[in-house]
Amino acid sequence: MIGSLRIMSDAPSPRSSVRRLPERASYDRDLINSIIDEALICHIGFVHDGSPVVIPTIHARVGEVLYLHGSPASRMLRGMRSGDEISVNVTLLDGLVLARSAFHHSMNYRSVVVFGSPRIVADDSEKLNALRAITEHVVPGRWDDCRPMTDTEFKGTLVAALPLNEASAKVRTGGPGDEEADYELPIWAGVIPLSVTPGEPIEDPLLRVAVPVPPYVSRYERPV
Amino acid sequence: MIGSLRIMSDAPSPRSSVRRLPERASYDRDLINSIIDEALICHIGFVHDGSPVVIPTIHARVGEVLYLHGSPASRMLRGMRSGDEISVNVTLLDGLVLARSAFHHSMNYRSVVVFGSPRIVADDSEKLNALRAITEHVVPGRWDDCRPMTDTEFKGTLVAALPLNEASAKVRTGGPGDEEADYELPIWAGVIPLSVTPGEPIEDPLLRVAVPVPPYVSRYERPV
Numbered sequence: 001m002i003g004s005l006r007i008m009s010d011a012p013s014p015r016s017s018v019r020r021l022p023e024r025a026s027y028d029r030d031l032i033n034s035i036i037d038e039a040l041i042c043h044i045g046f047v048h049d050g051s052p053v054v055i056p057t058i059h060a061r062v063g064e065v066l067y068l069h070g071s072p073a074s075r076m077l078r079g080m081r082s083g084d085e086i087s088v089n090v091t092l093l094d095g096l097v098l099a100r101s102a103f104h105h106s107m108n109y110r111s112v113v114v115f116g117s118p119r120i121v122a123d124d125s126e127k128l129n130a131l132r133a134i135t136e137h138v139v140p141g142r143w144d145d146c147r148p149m150t151d152t153e154f155k156g157t158l159v160a161a162l163p164l165n166e167a168s169a170k171v172r173t174g175g176p177g178d179e180e181a182d183y184e185l186p187i188w189a190g191v192i193p194l195s196v197t198p199g200e201p202i203e204d205p206l207l208r209v210a211v212p213v214p215p216y217v218s219r220y221e222r223p224v
Numbered sequence: 225m226i227g228s229l230r231i232m233s234d235a236p237s238p239r240s241s242v243r244r245l246p247e248r249a250s251y252d253r254d255l256i257n258s259i260i261d262e263a264l265i266c267h268i269g270f271v272h273d274g275s276p277v278v279i280p281t282i283h284a285r286v287g288e289v290l291y292l293h294g295s296p297a298s299r300m301l302r303g304m305r306s307g308d309e310i311s312v313n314v315t316l317l318d319g320l321v322l323a324r325s326a327f328h329h330s331m332n333y334r335s336v337v338v339f340g341s342p343r344i345v346a347d348d349s350e351k352l353n354a355l356r357a358i359t360e361h362v363v364p365g366r367w368d369d370c371r372p373m374t375d376t377e378f379k380g381t382l383v384a385a386l387p388l389n390e391a392s393a394k395v396r397t398g399g400p401g402d403e404e405a406d407y408e409l410p411i412w413a414g415v416i417p418l419s420v421t422p423g424e425p426i427e428d429p430l431l432r433v434a435v436p437v438p439p440y441v442s443r444y445e446r447p448v
Contacts, residue, residue, distance in 0.1 A: 101371045
């Protein structure tokens with residue numbers, strides 16, 4: 001009832017080992033990659049002046065590396081420059097699980113946790129590849145349509161690379177898992193599926209040139 | 225162009241002061257509450273053995289308090305028992321902002337950051353209210369339809385309360401903000417709106433009693 005949960009292989013490190021409900025854990029590379037690729041944003045955790053801070057940001061994956069970007073002035077990226085450890089969470093919400101008891105209510109989700117110390121990308125060609133990947137991660141097809149990046153813009157953006165070798169996934173699928181006696185109760189139970197849906201594109205009112213809506217905008221969808 | 229962004233009042237504490245793009249910041253209580261109430265999950269950041277950890281979880285707001293819950297065995301709630309500081313981020317993604325340059329691409333979002341030290345809720349009546357609020361936060365109308373909570377379930381759930389006095393919101397709305405010269409380029413620009421959409425409810429195949437789908441399920445929507 002708790003769904004198709006798998007332990008594909010062992011955790012890559014003790015802290016990457018999923019402790020709560022380990023039957024929902026997976027260290028399967030393809031599953032981890034697919035969750036990272038489908039999610040539009042991730043949440044980064046870092047320690048600043050001894051306090052934990054969580055910030056949502058855009059990411060992209062290239063092979064076994066997660067790329068993050070931002071302004072050189074950002075607290076998050078300043079912290080990364082010092083080689084501090086960070087934690088990244090990527091979560092896709094797939095549904096609300098209504099059980100007979102409040103206690104067994106749950107959500108269906110696919111989630112990835114990554115631990116590691118990011119490095120600031122110094123190589124220009126790796127940095128350009130990462131910036132292209134970040135744009136293409138959000139709107140595939142967009143990079144080649146954009147006005148090319150200027151030198152000032154390129155230098156004014158910091159890119160950080162986090163290896164994905166300490167990553168784990170946690171997945172819940174399927175219907176509610178109720179107490180045996182509760183199945184006799186006249187209470188509706190099931191799942192309300194959830195998805196992130198694109199609406200009609202809104203053209204910038206400041207468009208001065210008539211340009212048709214590109215297919216990657218009018219037919220926008222997340223990879224699955 | 226960057227949208228309707230407001231500084232309603234001063235930040236409640238130095239660390240709650242939004243540093244990056246402060247023109248997108250707000251400390252308006254109603255705005256903060258509406259973002260927390262609409263979001264289905266939040267991301268909690270805490271420090272465990274010196275490393276930052278980020279975990280997605282369900283929350284509910286009652287007045288000026290954010291409630292979180294979990295198993296007494298969870299790392300997150302074990303940390304809370306010691307009075308450690310945490311950080312909570314709540315983010316709603318409203319759209320993808322396509323500018324003429326890759327550099328000015330952005331997202332429309334509404335986001336809240338809370339800092340504080342949670343307390344474990346010891347009072348039974350406050351705890352029951354919080355558990356009801358958490359269930360009702362996800363599916364309004366559900367609590368009264370559930371099989372009442374047993375004493376074992378009640379005792380087997382830990383509830384933590386985080387005051388919302390150190391909270392700030394950050395909001396981006398509207399179309400792209402491009403470089404002046406770029407507006408002449410024949411490049412489509414605008415916004416792809418995004419929303420979290422409920423699908424057709426999936427009845428638990430293990431339902432043994434014919435029960436009609438409750439209106440709060442068939443007409444499910446997030447508060448706005």
